[in-house]
Amino acid sequence: MNFELSGELQMIGDSVREFVVRELYPHEDLVDRTDDVPASLASELRRKAIAAGLYAANMPTEHGGGGLGPLAMAVVDRELGRTGWALQVLVARPSNILRACQGEQIERYLVPAIQGKRIDCLAMTEPGAGSDLRSMRTKAVRIGDEYVLNGGKHFISHADVADFVIVFAVTGVEETPKGSRSRISGFLVDRETPGFKVERGPPCVSHRGYHQCQLFFEDCRVSAAHLLGEEGTGFEMMNEWLSSTRLQVAASCVGRARRLLDLATEWAATRRQFGKTIGSFQGVSFQLADIATEIEAADLLTLRAAWKLESGLPCNEDIAMAKLFASEMLGRAADRAVQVFGGAGLMQGTPVERAWRDARVERIWDGTSEIQRVIISRALLRNFAV
Numbered sequence: 001m002n003f004e005l006s007g008e009l010q011m012i013g014d015s016v017r018e019f020v021v022r023e024l025y026p027h028e029d030l031v032d033r034t035d036d037v038p039a040s041l042a043s044e045l046r047r048k049a050i051a052a053g054l055y056a057a058n059m060p061t062e063h064g065g066g067g068l069g070p071l072a073m074a075v076v077d078r079e080l081g082r083t084g085w086a087l088q089v090l091v092a093r094p095s096n097i098l099r100a101c102q103g104e105q106i107e108r109y110l111v112p113a114i115q116g117k118r119i120d121c122l123a124m125t126e127p128g129a130g131s132d133l134r135s136m137r138t139k140a141v142r143i144g145d146e147y148v149l150n151g152g153k154h155f156i157s158h159a160d161v162a163d164f165v166i167v168f169a170v171t172g173v174e175e176t177p178k179g180s181r182s183r184i185s186g187f188l189v190d191r192e193t194p195g196f197k198v199e200r201g202p203p204c205v206s207h208r209g210y211h212q213c214q215l216f217f218e219d220c221r222v223s224a225a226h227l228l229g230e231e232g233t234g235f236e237m238m239n240e241w242l243s244s245t246r247l248q249v250a251a252s253c254v255g256r257a258r259r260l261l262d263l264a265t266e267w268a269a270t271r272r273q274f275g276k277t278i279g280s281f282q283g284v285s286f287q288l289a290d291i292a293t294e295i296e297a298a299d300l301l302t303l304r305a306a307w308k309l310e311s312g313l314p315c316n317e318d319i320a321m322a323k324l325f326a327s328e329m330l331g332r333a334a335d336r337a338v339q340v341f342g343g344a345g346l347m348q349g350t351p352v353e354r355a356w357r358d359a360r361v362e363r364i365w366d367g368t369s370e371i372q373r374v375i376i377s378r379a380l381l382r383n384f385a386v
Helices: 007-034 039-051 070-080 096-100 104-114 234-270 282-310 316-346 351-363 369-384
Strands: 120-123 139-143 146-157 164-176 179-190 196-200 212-223
Touching: 007 039, 007 070, 007 351, 070 234, 070 282, 096 104, 096 234, 104 179, 120 146, 146 164, 146 179, 164 212, 164 234, 179 212, 179 234, 234 282, 234 316, 234 351, 282 316, 316 351, 316 369
Parallel strands: 120 164, 139 164
Antiparallel strands: 139 146, 146 212, 164 179, 196 212
16 A cells, blocks of 8 residues: 555646745735735735646546546645635635536636636525525525515635625425425525625634625525536535545645644744743643644545545545544644643734634534544445444
């Protein structure tokens, strides 16, 4: 078994890391202090990412994307994870769900998103439908050649800067052996569509500058041509998308934890107490050892899941394991890094304090830790019909 990344993957990782350090690190304090990424800065960083060939690396080459598969994207996301989401999203990627675009949707939504000319966001979560997406209440009723949307979404990341939203809504009910359930469909909704409104949600302590928003649909009319995929296939599309984004979260957590380890190790090697560097005391050095060990375990879980996804192998539980372990590992790594730094680790404006706050949300979005445990345990018990 060969656990080494290929030379090409190592080069990709090195290139992304150099970009993050050179172009994104310098703006972290501004973004965290103001809870905002100025539009001019966002435009400039996106332009630099496009020029460096890093933007939309996950999208098909035939439409101008980078064409990288899940394994290479895990390497990319690992390095982007060294900074916060408000900045890494400017280098990252359009939603994989846009691959479902057909006909004129390709030129109107997919290609401009790949080119960085239009920004997308994804709207699934509602006040009463978080982990249980089937319970969403936003509805889309077909009337002639249009769908009329009514309802609302919340905790929708990046909606305040998005040009269009990929929104999921109930379009009917179907009968199954387990009873009735909602049929869900996806739609492409332009920001300026009448009846559609976006509002900033309450401030969040994690990932300042990367805002969560509330969306409101009131008799919002959308052409049937904006239906993404086939009617009633939205739930399957959401599940497919969540697989890739959970891997993205796992890889980002690995990258963020590695930065924390670098910072904590340097501090332990230079900070002196009682006439010695604090790294010479086991109480500190063992903290570093635990962080390093868990990072390697999370990295291997993530890369294995990415490899299985790229190989077309069943991997839902593998992705769940990676997301679960990596996100919880980051929480422990951040806490240990703060302990190594002592009081200095909790001072505002430091990378350690920022990472400690940012780490908390990773166990919640894109499927909570509890949801990942449900996926894993069901896979274990499946053959016993439990």
